Amino acid sequence: MVKIHGVSEIMTLENSNDSLIEEINRLGYTVIEDFLCREDVELAKVKLSHIYDIQVNEAGGAKKLKKIKDEGIVRAPLAYDQFFLKKLCINKKVNSIIDVLLDGAYHLYSQVGVINNPNSELYQVAWHREIQYQHITTSRPLAIQLIFFLDNYDETNGAMSFIPSSHLFEKFPSFEYVKKHSIQPRIKAGSIVLMNSMLYHNAGINKSGPPTMLLTNTFVRPVLAQQFNYARMFKEPDKLSSKEKEILGFRWDYSLTPKEWRLARVKKL
Numbered sequence: 353m354v355k356i357h358g359v360s361e362i363m364t365l366e367n368s369n370d371s372l373i374e375e376i377n378r379l380g381y382t383v384i385e386d387f388l389c390r391e392d393v394e395l396a397k398v399k400l401s402h403i404y405d406i407q408v409n410e411a412g413g414a415k416k417l418k419k420i421k422d423e424g425i426v427r428a429p430l431a432y433d434q435f436f437l438k439k440l441c442i443n444k445k446v447n448s449i450i451d452v453l454l455d456g457a458y459h460l461y462s463q464v465g466v467i468n469n470p471n472s473e474l475y476q477v478a479w480h481r482e483i484q485y486q487h488i489t490t491s492r493p494l495a496i497q498l499i500f501f502l503d504n505y506d507e508t509n510g511a512m513s514f515i516p517s518s519h520l521f522e523k524f525p526s527f528e529y530v531k532k533h534s535i536q537p538r539i540k541a542g543s544i545v546l547m548n549s550m551l552y553h554n555a556g557i558n559k560s561g562p563p564t565m566l567l568t569n570t571f572v573r574p575v576l577a578q579q580f581n582y583a584r585m586f587k588e589p590d591k592l593s594s595k596e597k598e599i600l601g602f603r604w605d606y607s608l609t610p611k612e613w614r615l616a617r618v619k620k621l
Contacts, residue, residue, distance in 0.1 A: 369449050373452055376453065376493075380516060380518060380520075381548070383545055385543045387542060387543060388500060392542075393541050395435065397565050399429070399433050399436070400567065403429045404426045423474075424468060426464065426465030426467065431586070440463075441463060441599065442593075450496050450546075450571055453493050454572075457574055458496075458573055459604060460570070460578065460601065461571065463568070464567070467564075468509070468565070470562070471559065473557055476554060479530070480553070480554065481551070483572075483576070488522060489519070493519075493548045495548075495549035495576065496548065498571070500544050501566050502542075503564040504538075505538065505539045506538045507538075509564050510559075512555055513535060513556065514535055515552040516533065516551075518550075518551055549570055583600055583605065589602065
């Protein structure tokens with residue numbers, strides 16, 4: 353029992369999701385362990401490696417990816433394999449939380465797989481917000497990031513660090529504050545992190561042995577544009593559910609002319 357004095361307003365929790373949402377709102381992030389089973393973790397790693405090989409060839413070789421600082425990055429794997437759409441993007445357990453945080457209206461900004469090779473320094477090692485260059489705060493989240501950890505992460509192999517509650521402040525904190533208050537939690541394979549995308553975070557350097565992998569989805573309110581036009585990546589949209597179409601951006605097609613926009617709405621009548 354928590355003792356209080358002079359308190360007239362208390363946050364009440366009706367279910368387990370409310371507890372997670374409170375952590376995201378106050379700390380900026382929450383960790384959910386054992387979210388993926390071992391089989392799905394291993395399958396995701398195999399598929400990410402395969403898709404990365406395809407994308408290396410598409411770009412004209414690994415050297416070119418390195419030159420544009422995209423080495424070890426797997427872009428939009430859901431466009432290559434439905435596993436990353438139906439299992440790791442459209443997930444009822446998580447989407448029910450994101451629905452609350454983003455008021456039920458959002459689409460996918462980006463889906464990125466990260467392969468952190470030993471002693472390679474990805475550009476994500478710099479502190480950043482996922483919505484970059486924005487020194488603003490909002491009463492409700494603009495974007496939520498969902499991160500699947502596909503390996504056990506600690507300080508030796510590239511674990512992420514966070515600055516708790518930094519999503520509540522416009523300016524990046526002083527370097528002294530960062531050294532004192534940033535945290536680098538150990539996170540087990542199969543766990544996920546849900547975070548406010550305005551929370552300052554970074555990736556560590558893998559100083560141990562084999563490559564480590566994670567997958568991140570960033571969902572944004574529809575006032576923010578998607579990184580890519582995901583709707584164009586799917587040749588058979590009729591096979592997608594209404595929720596999948598919404599999250600992929602079919603509902604908010606910014607490429608439409610006024611005439612196309614009206615006719616699309618008339619077609620639904």
